[in-house]
Amino acid sequence: MQTPITEMFGVEFPIFAFTHCRDVVVAVSKAGGLGVLGAVAHSDESLEVDLQWIKDELGDRPFGVDLIVPAKYAGDQDGGLSLSDVAAMIPAEHQDFLQDLLERYDVPQGDQDTPGWATRSETAPFSASRADQQLEIALAHQPALIVNALGPPPASMISRCHQEGVKVGALAGTKVHAERNVNAGVDFIIAQGAEAGGHTGEIGTMVLIPEIVDAVAPIPVLGAGGIGRGRQMAAAMALGAAGIWCGSVWLTTDEAETHPVVKQKMLKATSADTERSRSLTGKPARMLSTAWSEEWARPDTPDPLGMPLQPILTNQAQQRINRAAHHEGSGAENLATYFVGQIVGSMNKAKPAGQVVMDIIEEFIEATESLARQLDV
């Protein structure tokens, strides 16, 4: 294929895989797409190890790294607060509610609780200073691109990447976000509609892609949100996208390290089984609807805190839930959830990630050929 994005990155297919699993990154890049490792939950050490492994597996094939520096952040705009400063801001009411929730669902105390990803580093999660450390580790492994979510990448991130010849992308959920990102100097935009898994806005992909494409031309745009098959790719490209960026569809692949109980829930879920909830990160993020999101949404329970307080509050509870969720019919199993988009309704069979790429391309070709035939008279 040939689009401004395949030319920018020298890939066969303009299919990007956002994933936290290094095996998915490698499988997608080897299949001709481009795997992007989500680094937010990685420690510095594990990021170093995973990127080195990816580099060794892929050689000269491109891959990317995704960081999160939010535009709005509770505590300190510069993200300069330490973890303990931020943790001290969590109200007792929220701690009590969470403790009570775990007791009501019989989630056992973890005596070997290790700090979760949000509380592992002395630097608070989702902060600019945290992402700076990760950026330097990423750049040392020569990624083809760095992507930032939840706001325009800071000027220092863009200039460091450009110094190293690395392209910078950013997610946008509205036309205004996309324009802000372009003014900050990004090389491409990911237009992510409300159907998406993870942090997401309220505008649907169908409306968002052409709005952003027109607003930022000639900067290339990847379509995202609810794209997991070839017909959806064809639609995104028809709307003006130069490629697609998928996150949910990899979660049920053979390579994904999704919790087995959650993977089963995803394989069974319909497209109506997700919701936007602030219960995991403090910002609206689409996830599987389970007892966890329902409990936080009840009118008599406290509102989730902002970012990064909510992930610091809930991170260890999530670990306890995931550890106990293996027991069928347990309270923990009912609570277990994860980020996923509405495309979950079509994710009905586990398959290798490279096969997902091939299936998307095959259906994309069928769809575009079928459309072209409609013009034959």
Ligand SMILES: Cc1cc2nc3c(=O)[nH]c(=O)nc-3n(C[C@H](O)[C@H](O)[C@H](O)COP(=O)(O)O)c2cc1C
């Ligand atoms: C499990 C999960 C975690 C995500 N975490 C991030 C993240 O850390 N950074 C980011 O830029 N996007 C994140 N996203 C959003 C993806 O990058 C992508 O835009 C989105 O998944 C596209 O929509 P889809 O889920 O319908 O494929 C996440 C998505 C999922 C499903």
